[in-house]
Amino acid sequence: xxxxDPLIESWRELLSQYSRVAHELxxxxxxxxxxxxxxxxxxxxxxxxxxCKSRIHDLVVDLHLxxxxxSRAVDRLEKCGLVQRAMCESxxxxxxxxxxxxxxxxxxxxxxxxxxxxxxxxx
Amino acid sequence: xxxxDPLIESWRELLSQYSRVAHELxxxxxxxxxxxxxxxxxxxxxxxxxxCKSRIHDLVVDLHLxxxxxSRAVDRLEKCGLVQRAMCESxxxxxxxxxxxxxxxxxxxxxxxxxxxxxxxxx
DNA sequence: AGACATTCAATGCGTGCGCATGTACGTTCT
DNA sequence: AGAACGTACATGCGCACGCATTGAATGTCT
Numbered sequence: 001x002x003x004x005d006p007l008i009e010s011w012r013e014l015l016s017q018y019s020r021v022a023h024e025l026x027x028x029x030x031x032x033x034x035x036x037x038x039x040x041x042x043x044x045x046x047x048x049x050x051x052c053k054s055r056i057h058d059l060v061v062d063l064h065l066x067x068x069x070x071s072r073a074v075d076r077l078e079k080c081g082l083v084q085r086a087m088c089e090s091x092x093x094x095x096x097x098x099x100x101x102x103x104x105x106x107x108x109x110x111x112x113x114x115x116x117x118x119x120x121x122x123x
Numbered sequence: 124x125x126x127x128d129p130l131i132e133s134w135r136e137l138l139s140q141y142s143r144v145a146h147e148l149x150x151x152x153x154x155x156x157x158x159x160x161x162x163x164x165x166x167x168x169x170x171x172x173x174x175c176k177s178r179i180h181d182l183v184v185d186l187h188l189x190x191x192x193x194s195r196a197v198d199r200l201e202k203c204g205l206v207q208r209a210m211c212e213s214x215x216x217x218x219x220x221x222x223x224x225x226x227x228x229x230x231x232x233x234x235x236x237x238x239x240x241x242x243x244x245x246x
Numbered sequence: 247a248g249a250c251a252t253t254c255a256a257t258g259c260g261t262g263c264g265c266a267t268g269t270a271c272g273t274t275c276t
Numbered sequence: 277a278g279a280a281c282g283t284a285c286a287t288g289c290g291c292a293c294g295c296a297t298t299g300a301a302t303g304t305c306t
Contacts, residue, residue, distance in 0.1 A: 018141040019187030064142030
């Protein structure tokens with residue numbers, strides 16, 4: 001392969017790293033905890049947040065997901081009893097998402113998996 | 124946000140970079156040339172390859188795609204007349220994929236788009 | 247040569263994604 | 277206050293993906 005624009009080199013490097021790690025992470029989280037990478041990220045932000053709750057809109061900003069994808073990630077988590085939706089009094093368009101006890105517990109376990117996978121596959 | 128494990132910091136950094144660039148790139152390629160990022164990558168490998176042809180199996184190794192996704196990327200490109208499939212004499216399980224003139228021409232245009240997007244969004 | 251394992255590619259299937267739209271609420275301007 | 281515009285979330289839709297399976301060709305071992 002002839003030498004490429006350094007821009008392309010670094011893009012390929014980035015793509016390669018991301019793909020490898022994301023794939024491993026997704027598989028591990030799915031296999032051990034039944035979570036998508038996105039699902040885990042949602043849980044993670046919630047646990048980090050004040051009172052384990054956050055508005056969907058804030059999740060959208062933090063995560064690298066579209067609004068619809070975020071909404072559906074919350075759907076999935078809710079269906080598993082890991083989070084709850086709640087009315088947002090101050091702005092009734094908004095929806096709070098709150099991690100349940102079960103959600104926090106699962107997050108703690110999944111965090112171990114995440115760290116293990118990152119430790120192994122992130123150079 | 125409290126400080127995190129440096130492993131998590133770099134993972135988030137990687138995820139963030141990738142998502143931003145990939146999103147922009149995908150949109151630009153789709154809008155201007157009707158190509159997926161993956162489609163473009165396939166074309167790119169073909170153009171790089173000896174005689175603009177490569178076996179699907181080799182594409183799978185190079186690209187960060189499953190075998191089925193690669194096969195379907197080739198389907199799409201073939202449907203647009205950008206590549207052709209051809210028998211592989213030496214191993215009749217295999218399939219060669221060959222970029223057509225149209226494919227090479229489109230690749231050249233798309234490359235400009237890629238470089239522009241990378242230049243703008245890749246730090 | 248014959249039986250068994252392996253490899254390459256295509257395809258059925260289920261899933262998560264983004265885009266576009268719908269609906270309800272909020273904000274602004276006159 | 278009322279109209280027009282903007283924002284938050286849910287949902288219909290089509291698409292690309294990965295996994296599992298299939299089918300054909302190859303390779304291996306006895």
